[in-house]
Amino acid sequence: DSRTGPLVGVSSSKANSIRRYSTPSVALFGLSAGVLVVFTIILVALVLFATEIVPVDITAIGVMVTLLLVQPVTEQLATWGLLEGPIYVLTEPGSDVSATAQGLSGFASTATITVLAMFILSAGVRRTGVIQILGSKVAAYTREDETKQLGATIGLVSPISGFINNTAAVAILLPMVTDLAQKGKTSPSKLLMPLSFASMFGGTLTLIGTSTNILASDITGRLGRELGIAYLDEFSMFEFTSLGIIVMVVGIAYLMTVGRWLTPARIKPAEDLTEEFEMAEYLTEVVVREDSPIIGQTVQNALQDTDFDVDLVQLIRGDDVFLEPLGPKVIQAGDVFAVRTDRDTLVELMDVDGLDLLPEVEVTEDELEAAESEAQNLVEVVIAPGSALVRETLASTNFRQRYDATVLALRRGEALIRDRMDRTQLRVGDTLLVQATADSIDRLNNNRNFIVAQEVQRPEYRESKIPVAVGLVAAVVGLAALTPIDIASAALAGSLGMVLTGCLKPTEIYDSVQWDVIFLLAGVIPLGIALEVTGGAALIADGIVALAPSLPPIVVLGLMYVVTALLTNVISNNASVVLMIPVAVEVATQLGANAFAFVLAVTFAASTAFMTPIGYQTNLFVYGPGGYRFTDYIRVGAPLQALFAVVTTLGIAFIWGLQPPA
Secondary structure (H helix, E strand, C coil), rough: CCCCCCCCCCCCCHHHHHHHHCCCCCECCCCCCHHHHHHHHHHHHHHHHHHHHCHHHHHHHHHHHHHHHHHHHHHHHHHHHCCCCCCCCCCCCCCCHHHHHHHHHHHCCCHHHHHHHHHHHHHHHHHHHHHHHHHHHHHHHHHHHHHHHHEEEEEEEEEHHCCCCCCHHHHHHHHHHHHHHHHHHCCCHHHHHHHHHHHHHHCCCHHHHHHHHHHHHHHHHHHHHHHHCCCCCCCCCCCCCHHHHHHHHHHHHHHHHHHHHHCCCCCCCCCHHHHHHCCCCEEEEEEECCCCCCCEEHHHHHHCCCCCCCCEEEECCEEEEEECCCCCCCCCCEEEEEEECCCHHHHHHHHCCCCCECCCCCCCCCCCCCCCCCCCCCCEEEECCCCCCCCCCCCCCCCHHHCEEEEEEEECCEECCCCCCCHHCCCCCCCEEEECCCCHHHHHHHHCEECCHHHHCCCCCCCHHHHHHHHHHHHHHHHHHCCCHHHHHHHHHHHHHHHHCCCCCCCCCCCCCCHHHHHHHHHHHHHHHHHHHHHHHHHHHHHHHHCCCCCCCCHHHHHHHHHHHHHHHCCCHHHHHHHHHHHHHHHHHHCCCCHHHHHHHHHHHHHHCCCCCCCCCHHHHHHHCCCCHHHHHHHHHHHHHHHHHHHHHHHHHCCCCCCCCC
């Protein structure tokens, strides 16, 4: 880092002084202009992160752009005499490094590059189907025993999350766990929240378990060089594995006992998805009368372009059953349509279009899957993070025509929406009950905008590549752990290996990356730099130390965990790491404590956010499929968060100690 030169080797107090008073004397309430600007940006960013008025990655890019503009804009204002002097937030005055280079450094950060490479590695493993094979073996073992199902779910996702990105692990295992619950006549709610939680504490096992760890490592190394703290360096691959194992064991014990009792069964066990989504009052069949005015018209012209809130789900003509696309079909007398609509609309539709209700017909999942007896036509589809459909509606995305699929119902948490769905803005975690042909479902399954929450037959799994893909991940871990090769280089080499060996096709690389996470990282990294450069981190640290002058370091360490955990449950885990690690290092420095211990407390707290569905992406993954309420996360997650606060604090103190290394 080229901007570390002036600070390396100087005392932390002198470094703090340099950072605090390097900006012009313009001040308010004793705060420098630079600190005021950065704190204002942080406050606005926190509000936007928490409310998600705009996507978090767009907020992060907005933060970066704002920081980039502060210096040149204030320089111009100072030239016009409107300011006493320019405001510096990304560089020291007179620094050899430009503010632009600092502001854009997030795109060149080893953390950003490593996370990108880990997405590709995870995709390579996923394409082989090895996780699905493990899942099928688990299903054969657990059968209808809920204890075995829960134990297998947690026991499978935890170790896997240590070596492939934990978000990817949940996305891969969610369909398997949903099917496990269905076949075992267990409420999926009892398994899906534990799946999310277990993936989080599994991610604490290694450096590559989560993007949070990778980002924390990068920030820690930079701060260590800047402040001249020799023992503060990037994390090694298994730097905190001992603590991760303790956290994982405690977490598993909690989820299997107290957590199991607290986790609600929001969705009743049901083999039939139409029953699960309570579709009895919204699905029926109608027949076209001989005198119907719509005979001879296409379905598109006759029914789909009306103002009625109705969806034609399938067409039954004699012994043939047709699914989407139904639009071009010409309507004949005697055609039977399965329709999704409410009773009032149905009566109106029958009068206008010459339709008769078929008596004593119950439209079930078996009925809806009659078109292709060997294939699954009815599935739950979850809106994935970063999906292009977020904040769009079914109408604005032209969902039915684009995907040749009909949405029968929408579940958001515990709420079910079964009418006027086309007007509902979609959110991450929304679960759609979709009927489509097997080919259309397969296309949805391959589309990064969705997660199909049931196992779908995937003949294109590259099972012959399983040893290669697993070997490449093992090689990345081994190279980073046992050789001088850094994790970014090893991960990039492994990603290239996935393509060269055929585990991934070149065109699949870009779809495998969660670009919203990459832009989030690139956008928030400069915020941490600005917090340090302006002295904002030191100022916050001053406040924390001043509030707890008589508290022993271990209590302050626990306080850092709690503050970070609460922050992470409201905003992005990566954003909380960027904000809190500089503060943690400053607090440790002022207390004369082990800065690495304080960094670990922040890292573990940011990696384990259990109390809200928005605190971590995996919580959003399971929010819809589990039918949870927002308060369920507090009910199950708060005791676990409190338990981890104690266990993590004591574990850090015992393993690393609170005194700086000699």
